C-alpha cells in the first residue's frame with residue numbers, strides 16, 4: 715500500500731512500508747514538490763508500481779509533472795519511471811552520466827533527449843526554485859545525487875539517514891531516541907557496509923557539510939520525514955555506524971531452517 719502525506723506546504727511524501735521478515739520495515743519514500751515546474755523525486759518500487767501511481771494521482775496529475783529527480787537507479791527508486799515517461803512526453807529526468815549508464819543495462823534505457831545531467835556540486839533552477847545537488851555522506855549506488863532545496867530549506871538525502879524500523883510512524887520525531895539510533899545504524903550497516911572501512915575524520919567532514927546546510931527538514935528515501943531540529947541526532951547515528959557490528963545475513967543453515975519451518979507450517 716502506498717499512502718501520501720504532506721511534509722511541507724508544497725511537498726508531499728508518497729510512502730510504503732517494505733517488510734523484511736525478521737528485521738522490521740523499511741519505509742520507501744518518493745516526494746512531489748509542487749510549483750510552476752512540479753518535480754517528482756524518485757518513483758517508488760518496481761513491485762508496487764500500480765499502487766504508487768494511484769497514490770501519485772491523489773496528489774498531482776502526472777501530466778502536470780515537469781521533472782523527475784532520480785536520486786539513483788536502485789529498484790526502490792525506479793519503479794514507475796518508465797510508465798511516467800511514457801504517459802507524459804514533456805517530463806524529463808534529472809540524473810547523472812552514471813544514472814543513464816546503469817539504466818542502459820535494463821530493458822528500459824533512458825532516452826538521451828529526456829535526460830538532464832546535474833552533478834553533485836552543481837545547481838539547477840526549476841521554475842524559480844534553486845536545487846543544490848550534493849553527494850550524501852552515505853550512499854549505496856555511484857549515481858546517487860541528493861539535493862538541498864534553497865526555497866523550502868528541505869534536504870532530500872536519498873538513502874542517507876534511512877532506518878530499519880519495527881514500526882513506521884509519519885514523523886521521525888515520534889521514534890524514541892535510542893530506537894531511532896539503532897534503526898539508523900542497522901540500515902546504514904546493511905545498505906553501506908563500506909562505512910566500517912572509512913576514515914573517521916573524512917566521514918566527520920562529510921557529516922559536517924550536512925550540518926552546515928542547517929536544513930529545515932530532512933527527507934530521506936527510507937526514514938519518515940524529520941524536522942530540522944533532529945539533524946544532530948541523525949548525524950550522530952551515522953557517526954557511530956562505523957564502530958557498530960557489521961551486518962551478516964542469514965546463512966544457508968538458517969535458510970534451510972526457515973524453509974523447514976515454512977514447510978511444517980504448510981503441512982500442519
Ligand SMILES: [Fe+2]
Nearest residue numbers: 788854855873
Ligand atoms: Fe539505494
Ligand SMILES: [Fe+2]
Nearest residue numbers: 788790873935
Ligand atoms: Fe533506496
